[in-house]
Amino acid sequence: xxxSQNELAAELLxxxxxxxDDAIISKDLNSVITSWxxxxxxxxxxxxxxxxxxxxxxxxxxxxxDEEPQILSRIxxxxxxxxxxxxxxxxDGKLIDISLTISPVRDRTGRIVGASKIARDITxxxxxxxxxxxxxxxxxQFAYSASHDLQEPMRTVNIxxxxxxxxxxxxxxxxxxxxxxxxxxxxxxxxxLIRDLLSFTQITKLDVVPESVDANDILAxxxxxxxxxxKDCNARVTTDPLPCVRMHGSHxxxxxxNLIGNALKYCSAERTPVVHISAEIQGGYVVFSVNDNGIGxxxxxxxxxxxxxxxxxxxxxxxxxxxxxxxxxxxMTQYGGQIWVESEVGTGSxxxxxxxx
Ligand code: ADP
Numbered sequence: 091x092x093x094s095q096n097e098l099a100a101e102l103l104x105x106x107x108x109x110x111d112d113a114i115i116s117k118d119l120n121s122v123i124t125s126w127x128x129x130x131x132x133x134x135x136x137x138x139x140x141x142x143x144x145x146x147x148x149x150x151x152x153x154x155x156d157e158e159p160q161i162l163s164r165i166x167x168x169x170x171x172x173x174x175x176x177x178x179x180x181x182d183g184k185l186i187d188i189s190l191t192i193s194p195v196r197d198r199t200g201r202i203v204g205a206s207k208i209a210r211d212i213t214x215x216x217x218x219x220x221x222x223x224x225x226x227x228x229x230x231q232f233a234y235s236a237s238h239d240l241q242e243p244m245r246t247v248n249i250x251x252x253x254x255x256x257x258x259x260x261x262x263x264x265x266x267x268x269x270x271x272x273x274x275x276x277x278x279x280x281x282x283l284i285r286d287l288l289s290f291t292q293i294t295k296l297d298v299v300p301e302s303v304d305a306n307d308i309l310a311x312x313x314x315x316x317x318x319x320x321k322d323c324n325a326r327v328t329t330d331p332l333p334c335v336r337m338h339g340s341h342x343x344x345x346x347x348n349l350i351g352n353a354l355k356y357c358s359a360e361r362t363p364v365v366h367i368s369a370e371i372q373g374g375y376v377v378f379s380v381n382d383n384g385i386g387x388x389x390x391x392x393x394x395x396x397x398x399x400x401x402x403x404x405x406x407x408x409x410x411x412x413x414x415x416x417x418x419x420x421x422m423t424q425y426g427g428q429i430w431v432e433s434e435v436g437t438g439s440x441x442x443x444x445x446x447x
Contacts, residue, residue, distance in 0.1 A: 113209040121146045135181030149178045165194045165205045187213045234291040237284045248277040286413035293420045303339045305332035312346040319354050325363035332369045341421045348414035349441045353382035375444040383438040
């Protein structure tokens with residue numbers, strides 16, 4: 091009875107191994123191949139008869155031969171090797187990228203007698219990853235060059251339309267001045283867009299490991315920059331003591347600038363704007379909050395306001411480029427953090443961003 095149960099289990103295991111899409115191979119502690127399934131034949135090009143009894147090194151390219159003793163020593167000590175990404179060589183000499191999971195095989199007494207390997211072909215995935223990275227880099231370079239090179243002509247349009255308005259004010263009729271006004275508004279808007287787009291593309295360019303910065307110092311600088319705006323809208327801005335964080339000061343500054351700038355911009359006409367900045371430790375994260383009592387945001391927009399160019403208002407209602415929050419989200423992604431909003435229409439919003447401690 092027990093024997094037939096064992097036989098059934100062994101048969102089932104054999105069927106699973108044979109039908110697996112992954113190559114499943116076993117070897118003894120001398121690195122000699124002892125079993126070989128159909129997918130191993132498909133992946134490496136050797137038939138079962140050709141592979142069994144051969145050293146596993148027939149699959150390892152010469153420059154990676156030192157991997158085998160390292161793997162064997164881990165197996166001997168009972169360790170499992172999980173998702174080890176490497177390169178192997180097929181019978182026809184072609185190199186393939188694979189992910190290996192290797193576990194020790196024990197006999198009835200628990201002694202380690204060999205190893206079983208599961209090899210998955212990741213050549214396509216790696217190629218797709220590399221293609222995606224290249225496409226992203228090209229796109230980024232294009233956006234950077236375009237925004238950088240567009241700055242100069244936009245500045246020229248802006249400066250000369252301003253000069254025309256000032257110097258020829260008396261010579262131009264009302265309609266000409268009105269048209270000039272439209273040109274200047276458009277040029278200034280374009281300049282703001284280009285400036286923000288350039289900031290967006292530059293976020294990933296700072297890849298050196300950041301030092302720790304005192305968030306209180308950064309916030310103080312941002313509040314000086316926003317002094318005029320705060321005065322203009324008669325806002326009350328309060329802050330709690332903030333911690334130090336491991337982040338580039340320029341990035342933290344952009345975050346505060348965009349979030350506090352928005353808190354002041356999207357204020358309610360019905361009450362004095364009040365903005366409060368605070369931080370708390372939650373688990374392994376520092377969570378900063380910028381709270382306002384402004385117009386608020388409907389729940390349907392809580393996610394997509396962080397998209398590039400997403401705006402909920404026209405430029406006539408509130409000026410803006412729709413890039414501020416996209417910049418904030420990109421910065422947070424760079425640090426393995428997150429940014430989100432909790433908000434209610436008519437009551438106000440709290441933008442929060444979390445950074446690993
Ligand atoms: P911009 O302010 O330039 O339009 P952002 O990316 O900074 O672009 O913000 C995207 C949109 O999110 C804004 O157009 C606005 O509708 C909304 N928003 C952002 N911050 C707030 C806030 N504190 N209160 C209400 N709405 C906000």
